[in-house]
Amino acid sequence: MITIDTTNMCSHLQKKLFEKDGIYHPLWQAMQADSELTAVVRSRQLHIYRNGKKVLVLAGKSAPKIIREDRICTLLNHL
Numbered sequence: 001m002i003t004i005d006t007t008n009m010c011s012h013l014q015k016k017l018f019e020k021d022g023i024y025h026p027l028w029q030a031m032q033a034d035s036e037l038t039a040v041v042r043s044r045q046l047h048i049y050r051n052g053k054k055v056l057v058l059a060g061k062s063a064p065k066i067i068r069e070d071r072i073c074t075l076l077n078h079l
Contacts, residue, residue, distance in 0.1 A: 001032050002039050010044040012060030017046065024058060027075050037072065048072065 006014055016022040031037050031048065038049045048056040055070040066073050 002037065004039050004041055004046070006041065008044060009041045009046065010060030013044070013046060013058060014060075016060065017058070027058075027072065030072060030075055034072065 013024075016024045017028050019025060022028075031039065036050050038052075040047050040049070044060070046058040047054055048058070050068075050070055050072070053068060055066070055068045056073055056076075057065040057067065059065075064076055066076070
């Protein structure tokens with residue numbers, strides 16, 4: 001299970017990620033079930049890593065940035 005410090009996270013991103021009707025909530029649930037993923041808040045954005053390699057950056061108001069093709073990124077296609 002991933003735990004992150006949300007004190008510096010954009011409030012828009014928090015709503016999209018943690019609220020049940022948020023657009024990124026299914027992504028958050030998938031992250032919780034995947035032990036290879038870690039996440040860090042940097043510059044108010046959520047940076048997601050698989051085995052130490054960055055795969056995705058989520059921001060509150062801008063589009064997600066896919067850094068590396070990964071199975072977690074396929075969930076973005078369903079949003």
